[in-house]
Amino acid sequence: MTRTRLILAAVAAALATSAHAAGDPAAGRQKNFQCMGCHGIAGWKTAFPEVYHVPKLGGQHAGYIVAALRQYKSGERDHATMRSIAADLSDKDMEDLAAYYSQAAGGSAAAGK
Numbered sequence: 001m002t003r004t005r006l007i008l009a010a011v012a013a014a015l016a017t018s019a020h021a022a023g024d025p026a027a028g029r030q031k032n033f034q035c036m037g038c039h040g041i042a043g044w045k046t047a048f049p050e051v052y053h054v055p056k057l058g059g060q061h062a063g064y065i066v067a068a069l070r071q072y073k074s075g076e077r078d079h080a081t082m083r084s085i086a087a088d089l090s091d092k093d094m095e096d097l098a099a100y101y102s103q104a105a106g107g108s109a110a111a112g113k
């Protein structure tokens with residue numbers, strides 16, 4: 001009985017870990033240079049083509065970031081700047097970046113959620 005439970009717990013933990021490790025945060029960190037200029041600064045607003053607020057990515061859920069980037073790439077989400085950026089990202093790039101940002105400072109305490 002207890003043994004079965006232990007095995008189940010181990011399987012569940014392994015599944016959770018592999019699901020979480022889809023992207024490579026270290027690789028994402030290297031790709032992040034193109035995003036830093038806008039997303040790296042808390043409360044940053046760009047002034048071109050109009051003043052708009054840049055959402056914070058640090059601590060954001062990885063799945064959310066990947067979904068958002070895919071939507072920009074497909075045109076489902078409409079924002080000129082992000083569409084042109086996402087157009088150049090592969091699925092792997094998106095996953096790596098998402099893994100990096102979900103663990104990055106700014107929400108690291110809550111990143112485990």
Ligand code: HEC
Pocket residue numbers: 031032034035036037038039046052053054055056057064065066068069077078079081082085097
């Ligand atoms: C020139 C500035 C700029 C750069 C560079 C940039 N972004 Fe963005 N990003 C924005 C703005 C502005 C928004 C909000 C767009 C909107 O309202 O849909 C945004 C939105 C996003 C969102 C959705 C966030 C949310 O809360 O819904 C994600 C994810 C994202 N960017 C990821 C990235 C990644 C990854 C990179 C680098 C590969 C990057 N961005 C580079 C300005 C930028």
